[in-house]
Amino acid sequence: MSRLFPGGVRILAIGVALALSTSCGYVEQQRVTRSFAEMEQVARAIAPDDLIDGPRTVGDAEFQAIYREGDRVHFQLGGNGPSVDPYGYVWSPSRVPVDDSHPSIASSFKHVQGHWYRWNDSY
Template identity: 65%
Template sequence: MRKLVVCVALASLASCGHGDEQRVVRSFAEMEQVARTAGPDDGTRTRPREIGDIEFQAVYREGDRVYFKVGENGPGVDPYGYVWSPERVPDDDSDPSVASSFEHIQGPWYRWSDSY
């Protein structure tokens, strides 16, 4: 019975993305190297890219932020991922038809999602 409880607990942690979050945190050093060199139009917006332990659908710069897009919450809608923002806390200052949310993880790193 004890093994079953442990297996169920581990499965629920994995399904909630806990493992992914730790892989992202372990990848922050490599992600920061990419962020520091990302240009505003370097072509990474449209191609998948593996950095550290994570594959991102896109990596792109918007102003002083660099976005690491993991996926979308639905078919073609609501992108989410991580943002490197070393200069300031990111706020929802983009397109008024999009609600962006940012949750601080550590240092200049934030979890990000958009809602249309």
């Protein structure tokens, strides 16, 4: 047993570090924000009827789907399961995104930086 880190303290320290790195999507958010430049390149290239469905890595982040909806491009992180609402990030260079989708879906957007917004839908 180390004098600097007794067994119990070492296990606690590892547990706290793991919890902090995975809680609240902090690591996911950091990967996405580091990837904004690469994501913008994809957003500028995607046509209105294009859908990238299935896991796709852009920069440091992996997305479940990427698609254009009007003047916005959605980078979906989650929401493929039956009990998880879609969420991710939206590139919206023309205007601040508003909830203008289907009446049975509540979309929310929170500004992150530049033309990037955190997005989630609730059914």
